[in-house]
Amino acid sequence: MNKSFFTIIVLLSFFLSCQSEKKVDDKEKYLRWVGDIEPNDQLDKTEFIVCNGEDNIFQYFNLGEGPVYKGEKSKILNTFKSKYRPIPDKNQNGLIRIRFIINCEGKAGRFRILQSDYDYQEKEFEKEIVSQLLDITKGIENWEVLKRDNVPVDYYMYLIIKITDGQLAEILP
Amino acid sequence: MRYFNFLIVLFSFSSTFAQRNCEAYKYNRDTLKYEACKKAMEIKGYYQFSREYQSVLDESIEIDPTFDYAYWAKSIAYLKSGDFVTWKKLIDKAVELNPKEYLGYRGWCRYQFFRDYKGAIKDIEKLDSLVDYDIGQSQNGTYHLNIAKGLCFKAIGEKGKAIAILEKQINQNEEENIVGAYDYLHLGVLYLETENYEKAVEIFIKQSEINELAENQYYLAMTYLKIDNPVGYKSCLQKAKELYIEGRKMSDPYSNPLDKIFLEDIENEIKMAYNNS
Numbered sequence: 171m172n173k174s175f176f177t178i179i180v181l182l183s184f185f186l187s188c189q190s191e192k193k194v195d196d197k198e199k200y201l202r203w204v205g206d207i208e209p210n211d212q213l214d215k216t217e218f219i220v221c222n223g224e225d226n227i228f229q230y231f232n233l234g235e236g237p238v239y240k241g242e243k244s245k246i247l248n249t250f251k252s253k254y255r256p257i258p259d260k261n262q263n264g265l266i267r268i269r270f271i272i273n274c275e276g277k278a279g280r281f282r283i284l285q286s287d288y289d290y291q292e293k294e295f296e297k298e299i300v301s302q303l304l305d306i307t308k309g310i311e312n313w314e315v316l317k318r319d320n321v322p323v324d325y326y327m328y329l330i331i332k333i334t335d336g337q338l339a340e341i342l343p
Numbered sequence: 344m345r346y347f348n349f350l351i352v353l354f355s356f357s358s359t360f361a362q363r364n365c366e367a368y369k370y371n372r373d374t375l376k377y378e379a380c381k382k383a384m385e386i387k388g389y390y391q392f393s394r395e396y397q398s399v400l401d402e403s404i405e406i407d408p409t410f411d412y413a414y415w416a417k418s419i420a421y422l423k424s425g426d427f428v429t430w431k432k433l434i435d436k437a438v439e440l441n442p443k444e445y446l447g448y449r450g451w452c453r454y455q456f457f458r459d460y461k462g463a464i465k466d467i468e469k470l471d472s473l474v475d476y477d478i479g480q481s482q483n484g485t486y487h488l489n490i491a492k493g494l495c496f497k498a499i500g501e502k503g504k505a506i507a508i509l510e511k512q513i514n515q516n517e518e519e520n521i522v523g524a525y526d527y528l529h530l531g532v533l534y535l536e537t538e539n540y541e542k543a544v545e546i547f548i549k550q551s552e553i554n555e556l557a558e559n560q561y562y563l564a565m566t567y568l569k570i571d572n573p574v575g576y577k578s579c580l581q582k583a584k585e586l587y588i589e590g591r592k593m594s595d596p597y598s599n600p601l602d603k604i605f606l607e608d609i610e611n612e613i614k615m616a617y618n619n620s
Contacts (some may be wrong), residue, residue, distance in 0.1 A: 203392035205424030229392070229423065231596045242605040265457065267425045288459070290431035328425040332458065340458055343425075343598040 205229075205326060207271060207280045218279025220271060220324040227271060228316070228325040237327075237343040238314045240276065246310070247341055250331070253306045254338055257299050262336035264288050266295060268307050268329050274322035276315040281308060295333065303331050362387075363412050379407035383416065392420040411440035415448070422452055423597065438466075446470035447488050451481040455598055460495035467492045483595070486523050487512050494529060494601050506533050524554050525593060525600065532562050532602045540570045557587035561604050564612070577616050583609045 201208065202225065220227060230237055239246050264287040270278045281304060287293045294300075307329060315322050332339040365380035383403035389396035397420070403413040418433035434452070438445045450466030453459035467488050470478050478488045486494075493508035509530045516522045527550035534543035547563040550556070564579035586592065587609060593600045 200394035200397050202394060203390070204397065204420035205392065205426060231423065234596065236594050236596050237599060242607060243599055244605045244607045265427055267427065269425060284426060284428060286428050290427050292428050326424070330425055330427070330457065342458060343456070 205269065207269065207282055207326070209280065213282075214280050218271075218277065219273065221274035221322065222324055226324065228318075228323050230272075230316070230325050230327045232325065233316045233318060233323070235316065238316070240312050240314050243341075246329075249310060250303075250306055250338060250341055253309075254302055256338070257296055257336040259296065259336040262295055262299060263334055264293060264295070264332075265290075266300060266303055266331045266333060268304060268331070270307070270327060271324060272313040272316075272327050273324045274315065276313045278308070278310065278313055278327070296336070299333060299336060375407040376410055379403045379410040379413065382406055383410065383413050386416060391416075392424070396420075409440055411437045411444065414440070415445055422456055425456070427457055443470065443473055446473070447478055448482055451488065451491055454491055454495055455481070455483070455595070458498070460498045464492055464495045464499075485525065485595070485600075487516060487521075490523060490526055490529070497529075497533060498601065502533055502537055506530070506537065509533065522553060525550075525556075525602075527553070528556060528559050528562070528593075529602055531559070531566075535562055535566050535569070538569075540566050544570075555586065555591060557583045557592040557609065558602060558604050559583075560586060561609055561612070562602075573616075577613075580609060580613050580616055584613065 267284040268281055270281045272278050283300060285293055285295055316325055330342040363380055365377055368377035368380055383400055385399045386396045397417060400413045400417045403410055414433045415437040418430050421430035434449050438449050446466045447470045450463045454463035480487055481491050489508055489512040493505045497505035513526050527546045531543045531546040543566045547559055550559045560579045560583035564576050567575035567579060587606050593603045
């Protein structure tokens, strides 16, 4: 009886410990927020810093102004149109998201790429397409400084570039 | 204190906590869904993007993997962060489990966030085929879903079809006194683009009466230019500039609406107007 009782306790403890480990795993699979970008020495310029700490980075839409661009969106569109050299290829179709942080000085850093076809399935575009888009984005020196109570904040921004047959189709948001 | 303020700002923009009535599942004796629902409701108070919010919903899905609400609620942060890959997987699951509830939402988001015109049309038409009631408004309430569908047809070059859809829906909206904030403007731009200038002027004037916008005056100016009314053309451009500076322009918290114009467009046109006169 005692032996059976002991066995049950051991099994129960084992089961419970698995459960709690699983919960810890669940918690650990997320960063502070969906879409957060952790610093990476291999990828990021060391001079880029956020001004108000990692826990105080907003999303672009948190400040209620919608997607805003220095010189409005038309400037961004013109920059991409003038600098991007199309790579004509019937297989180069889909969406490329470049997500990054804009700090309190309007400087951008921690650029990350996500790519999919038009059916939202992950894929890899020709490197030349992606590198051009990334370089053009990195080349935009000044972004809009967003403020909260007159204090400049850090925020996440992204561009989604739609590519059709290797050509620029649309830039969002 | 600064962190506290930060949280207040976030919650003021995390408006999509749509409560699900869990008791309905209990009434229908669907215990599993009731438990999943009760768990999911624990997201209240957490920001959509947060680890806590996402983890609670994972637990809800663990309880009942067929609980559609949890997939939808999880998907929102991915949508807003531009992660179209994860968003699509999650929202597809919600649509698979409850198409009538989420097809219209997915269609709208495809248009609003990703300008996936064909995908949006497909979803909205599918919803229309499944239900015998009005398919309703876009998630943000700006458009009837049929208007959104019409805008998608315009974007893929089917302007005749777009005009027919917008005219029909606007007539219905007028009867119910729920004309959308940009409905007339979009139809006016379609008339302008298809060289139906008389109708364009008429409908831009209607837009002025319900919701004056810089875009409306800009496109009215462009219509006057086409029908050789230089006085109207210049006057509307000036009005467009004033309205734009006052902030009376098309806007959306997440994207740039179709037919939106920018200050640069107005100013360039003003330069042309005065250079050519």
